[in-house]
Amino acid sequence: MYEFKEETRALVDLVRRIVKDHQAPLETRILRGEKLTWADYEPGREAARKAGLWGLRLPPELSGTHLSLVDRLAIFEESFKCLAPIRFGGEVHHALFHLQGEQKARYLDPLLSDSKRYCFALTEPGGGSDPARAVSTYAKRDGGSWVINGSKSWVSFFDDADGVLVFARTAEEKCASGISIFAVEKGDPGLVARPVPMLGGFMTHQLTFESCRIDDVAFIGGEGAGFKVAQQQLSRARFEIGAEALGIAQRCYDMMVEHSKKRVVFESPLSEKQAVQSMIVDSWIEIQQHRLMLYTCAEKDDRGEDTRVEAGMIKMTGADMVDRIIDRAIQIHGAAGCTYESPLAHWYDLQRMARIYEGPNETHKYRMLARRLLA
Structure with missing residues (x-):
């Protein structure tokens, strides 16, 4: 533990x-x-x-x-x-940490004071598991400005944002060094947003850039800085998904233990039934295993070690673990766990997406981990 x-x-x-x-x-x-x-x-x-x-x-x-x-x-x-x-x-996104002058005043300072918010647009309709080659949105310099054409999918938190950090290709070849970052405001001409509702009532957006013109100040981090920033952002998000999964799993575990003690079936509490005991014990073990892995890897990151593979592993195992524990909690609660008057039903919907976003679990398992183990 x-x-x-x-x-x-x-x-x-x-x-x-x-x-x-x-x-x-x-x-x-x-x-x-x-x-x-x-x-x-x-x-x-x-x-x-x-x-x-x-x-x-x-x-x-x-x-x-x-x-x-x-x-x-x-x-x-x-x-x-x-x-x-x-x-x-x-x-604040990594790309904005070291801005100076006009860029700092326009982007960093408002974010620090919470007077502005920006969301993150990397994934595209053609795929998102391999961003170095999947990004087709293209930005071309035109005098003192840039013109962006392309589209982004599944953009989270766009409703509550003032703008979006867009990862676009600035080189002809599809490679990691050809991806750059641009800050696009909601009111910029050429930006078209379409809401796309998801499981659990979560809202994402499809963004289309139709000759969207922005000034040079909105070019963030320099030519080709985008892929490294995206990797940093995704690694951080994967650790956070692991922590989110752990918190939800712990709450579900606490709920199933409490309900099993109160609910009487065939003249005895559910907690005395072997099948229920097995689900509760299995859940406790999985939570402790994930907690140990999450925080041990976080300690490694705090020491400055490379944890990109570990971040993917934590995201993958956390998403799988919380799915199983939510399912067990609903099974123990019966019909009461299937109503949206219980948080279990909400989490059941919301957590299904965790096995997909920030890299599908299969990608982490069969590409990242297998590549590391078989190197």
């Missing part, structure tokens, strides 16, 4: 209080069938800001908390035990 250090436990306790005060009431509203907006999350965000949980991975010179990966994942794990997790602020 993995044990947190005292400082990490204190952060987890802090997040637990914020979730209880601000996020748990939002979960109740979701279970009543209400649709939440970004504004509904603001009290929890403000409480996190006042508690110093802002810019969790940013250095102090950017007004960040600069937490270790272990601490950040512990915070995410605790937050995601709630169906309405905290939406922490001060998050």
Whole structure:
């Protein structure tokens, strides 16, 4: 079993209080069938800001908390035990860390103050598992500006964003060094967005760029910087998916244990039935195994070691693990677990996508891990 250090436990306790005060009431509203907006999350965000949980991975010179990966994942794990997790602020994409001058004023400063938000557009209709060769969206310099043509699929959080960081090809050949980054604002001419609803009520967007013209200030990071930034972003997201899966799995486990003790069938509690005991024990073991792997790999990352393969492994095993545990929790709850008045049904829908986004599990298993093991 993995044990947190005292400082990490204190952060987890802090997040637990914020979730209880601000996020748990939002979960109740979701279970009543209400649709939440970004504004509904603001009290929890403000409480996190006042508690110093802002810019969790940013250095102090950017007004960040600069937490270790272990601490950040512990915070995410605790937050995601709630169906309405905290939406922490001060998050800045790697591409924007070192901006200067006009670019800093236009993009970095507003993100740090939370007056602007940008989403992330990498995947395209033609595929997303191999971004170095799958990116077809093309940006061409035209005088002092750039013209972008192409499309992006499954863009998350576009509704709540002011703009989008677009990964586009700036070289003719399809290779990693030919991908660059552009900041496109929602109001820029040539950007067309179509909402695409997903499982669990989650909303994504299809973005089309039809001779979308932007100025040179919106060219972020220099020629060919995009692929490295995308890899950094995806590795971070894969660790976070592992923590999210762990938090949800732990909550489902707690729910199944509590329900099994209360629910009486054939004159005895469910907790005395061997089949139920087996599901509960198997779930506990899987949670502890995943927790140990997640935080051991995070410690490795904090030491500066390369954890790209480990990030994919954590994403893959976490997505599989939480699927199994949600399914067991629903089975133990019976019909009560199948209603959207229970968080179990919501998680059942939402977590199905986790085996696909940020790289399908099969890609991580048969390409990344097999390639490493057979090298």
